[in-house]
Amino acid sequence: MKIIIQNTLFRAKLFVEYLMVPALILLSPAQVLKAQEQPGLRERAAKLYSTYDYVKASSIYLKLADVKKPKLKDLERLADCYWKMNDYEAAENWYARIVQFPESSSENLILYGEVLKSNSRYEQAKTIFKQYAAKSGDIKRVANDIAGCDSAVVWMAKPTNHKIKNESLVNTAYSEFSVSRIDKKLFYIGEPNAVAFKEIYGRTGNPYLRIYTASQSADYSLGNPQIDPALYNNGRYHIGPVISLSLIHI
Secondary structure (H helix, E strand, O other): OHHHHHHHHHHHHHHHHHHHHHHHHHHHHHHHHHHHHOOOHHHHHHHHHHOOOHHHHHHHHHHHHOOOOOOHHHHHHHHHHHHHOOOHHHHHHHHHHHOOOOOOOOHHHHHHHHHHHHOOOHHHHHHHHHHHHHHHOOHHHHHHHHHHHHHHHHHHHOOOOOOOOOOOOOOOOOOEEEEEEEOOEEEEEEOOOOOOOOOEOOOOOOEOOEEEEEEEOOOOOEEEEEEOOOHHHHOOOOOOOOOOHHHOOO
């Protein structure tokens, strides 16, 4: 009886094994095909980058850059994402690494110099522009940039007595621009607070633009900024700018 039981168990084991093998053979090609259909990180980042979704693209390029030997193209895309997102400090950090690559093009020196200027590092920018001239032999292209850096250093060392007041209520850390005065009211375009608007523009990482209004007091100071409640501000994407028919001369 004992022998029969062992034999039965042995047969059951063989039956299960043979039953599972065809199933594995059938599943394996499908699994391989599915894996082939899924794009890699670099392909996903490239697609997002090509559609101007720099916020999502940068998060993927950041992963690709966090390796022992990152690819120059990945770093260039990452730096460009930050540049276009107006994150100049992050862009500077990556361009500083990019220009250290032996195969880095002279064009990257131009981009590095520009971002240094945006961060008010004029002496460093001047040095980088000179490196571009030495590497490319094209001093004419950066002559104005070098002169601009020299002028900025002089102006910062000898400021004038002019006082500039920031209208902080309407000139915030977000983007505001394109002001129009219509019927004693100011209209302008601005980025809403991310708390109030959940739809995010992939290029900047901030909400889509809306039309704002503001009041102007007797001393010309601006206040009471608010999103215009008109129906045209209910769109899903960017809204603006504003123009009045009374301002058009036909």
